[in-house]
Amino acid sequence: MKITKVEAFPVPPRWVFCKVETDQGITGWGEPSLEGHAATQVAAVAELARVLVGEDPLRIEHLWQGMYRWGFYRGGPVLMSALSGVDHALWDIFGKSVGLPVHQLLGGACRDKVRVYGGCGGSEPAQLRESAQACVAAGFTAMKFCPVDATEIVDGFDVIKKVEARMAAAREGAGDADVALDFHGRISPPMAIALADALRPYHPFFIEEPVQCENVDALVRVARSTPIPIATGERLYGTHGFREVIEKDAASILQPDLSHAGGITEVRKIAAMANTHYMAIAPHCPLGPVSLAACIQFALCTPNFLIQEHGYLGQGYLKNPFTVTDGYLSIPTAPGLGIEVDEEAVRAMPWQDWDTPRLSQTDGSVADW
Numbered sequence: 124m125k126i127t128k129v130e131a132f133p134v135p136p137r138w139v140f141c142k143v144e145t146d147q148g149i150t151g152w153g154e155p156s157l158e159g160h161a162a163t164q165v166a167a168v169a170e171l172a173r174v175l176v177g178e179d180p181l182r183i184e185h186l187w188q189g190m191y192r193w194g195f196y197r198g199g200p201v202l203m204s205a206l207s208g209v210d211h212a213l214w215d216i217f218g219k220s221v222g223l224p225v226h227q228l229l230g231g232a233c234r235d236k237v238r239v240y241g242g243c244g245g246s247e248p249a250q251l252r253e254s255a256q257a258c259v260a261a262g263f264t265a266m267k268f269c270p271v272d273a274t275e276i277v278d279g280f281d282v283i284k285k286v287e288a289r290m291a292a293a294r295e296g297a298g299d300a301d302v303a304l305d306f307h308g309r310i311s312p313p314m315a316i317a318l319a320d321a322l323r324p325y326h327p328f329f330i331e332e333p334v335q336c337e338n339v340d341a342l343v344r345v346a347r348s349t350p351i352p353i354a355t356g357e358r359l360y361g362t363h364g365f366r367e368v369i370e371k372d373a374a375s376i377l378q379p380d381l382s383h384a385g386g387i388t389e390v391r392k393i394a395a396m397a398n399t400h401y402m403a404i405a406p407h408c409p410l411g412p413v414s415l416a417a418c419i420q421f422a423l424c425t426p427n428f429l430i431q432e433h434g435y436l437g438q439g440y441l442k443n444p445f446t447v448t449d450g451y452l453s454i455p456t457a458p459g460l461g462i463e464v465d466e467e468a469v470r471a472m473p474w475q476d477w478d479t480p481r482l483s484q485t486d487g488s489v490a491d492w
């Protein structure tokens with residue numbers, strides 16, 4: 124079998140899908156999304172086609188190495204997201220070519236169900252309480268929200284009070300369900316430590332990106348200051364990107380994104396590295412349904428998988444969208460990634476460029492979103 128064509132195109136609201144075609148009529152789908160950079164990803168995938176066209180799609184590791192290393196420049200969100208999407212498509216082709224779901228090719232299912240968390244939200248405590256109650260009513264046993272606004276490097280008591288009030292309301296609405304918090308990399312180490320201390324009585328499931336992950340020692344400082352499990356990884360790429368976090372035990376939960384960190388091939392390796400430090404994997408996925416499909420295949424066959432994030436279940440994009448029942452995702456049984464992209468519908472969707480929201484401090488200076 125030979126790869127004949129590699130194509131990527133933007134898909135609303137802010138995704139990119141890629142399609143890899145072969146001379147045997149088997150087609151693979153992947154999602155090289157990088158939010159806010161759709162045109163860049165379409166171009167990056169077109170450049171990867173140089174390595175792919177004419178090659179055997181079943182030599183996944185070899186093609187992965189070629190895409191990663193033959194371009195001289197490697198790593199980073201743009202190149203790794205493009206590579207990730209192609210990697211999904213190659214696994215999809217492999218599965219379809221032998222009539223098996225991807226997880227069967229990676230050792231088979233090591234769990235029966237894939238736990239997924241919901242999202243609650245609101246800036247006012249009353250909204251959060253209601254939203255958390257709605258999550259529980261929808262069957263979720265875990266949920267996540269971002270309790271922090273733009274915050275100065277050192278900020279006042281009013282900020283701590285506001286964040287604590289939000290968490291208290293979410294806990295009230297959630298009852299005994301798990302409530303995770305995403306600080307979105309907005310917070311400095313001293314404020315993250317102060318906030319974690321204030322939130323401790325509400326037993327958050329974990330705190331995600333309490334600080335940016337570019338300075339691992341800063342993350343270590345936060346992690347050592349609190350018994351609340353720390354999660355990070357949506358902005359780390361490849362095994363090399365995760366190495367220092369793992370070696371320094373800077374987090375308890377790693378959140379590689381299957382569309383950014385190197386696809387199924389690389390995230391399996393990251394999970395194995397993490398497992399030697401007893402770290403759990405909770406893949407980041409606020410993206411589209413092709414990315415979620417890759418996550419589900421990964422979750423089924425990876426021992427230290429913990430819980431899955433989700434944004435979209437695929438209605439309107441897939442002919443067989445996912446469902447959530449009692450806090451668990453439906454498991455596809457079809458070969459490959461187990462999905463059928465509604466190509467006609469997806470290609471007909473009008474594309475509108477999506478830009479990342481811009482956050483500022485109260486004095487007008489730039490803040491992290």
Ligand SMILES: [Mg+2]
Pocket residue numbers: 305307331332357
């Ligand atoms: Mg996050």
